[in-house]
Amino acid sequence: GQSLEQPSEVTAVEGAIVQINCTYQTSGFYGLSWYQQHDGGAPTFLSYNALDGLEETGRFSSFLSRSDSYGYLLLQELQMKDSASYFCAVSGYSTLTFGKGTMLLVSP
């Protein structure tokens, strides 16, 4: 089977940097994805790491270490609109397996 662990909640202030960690146990691993979901809304794709290292997309970066079964999402210059839930997801050959999500609360 597959399992993912990520913190349930993280708090930060505007302008700060926050890191959301994700550890996983899985078979048939192809990569790690990150999705953002605002309350009651549709999840949106943020990033995908198939190889070890850091991927940067604007204020967001994602990191993967396959040997450690570990990844993280880094959010810089936090804005109020970044308050949302963030899900890591392990990509298998045909499907994604999602973690339970991390709720990020950004305060002024």
Place this chain on the structure above:
Amino acid sequence: DGGITQSPKYLFRKEGQNVTLSCEQNLNHDAMYWYRQDPGQGLRLIYYSQIVNDFQKGDIAEGYSVSREKKESFPLTVTSAQKNPTAFYLCASSIDRAPQPQHFGDGTRLSIL
């Protein structure tokens, strides 16, 4: 604009009733997925389809059924056998058989009357 349309936005089910949730995409994506999300939980895969007239069970398929008669459409039926159907249901698609990135609809919230 291309996207995924789910309907209805809210749905109420009576005891013993089957209900069908609609999912239509105009992205020309091959693969489509149905997820269930409970409060404070992640997304759990119900069914997925990589090609017309073919679909596979996900992790929690019991009490659900699907069809894929057209590339654009992947309806989900919540049957009376699903004893705890109250949840947020999300439909997604991906361009080919690789499961990411996935594009999601706005969801259907199903409740029991």
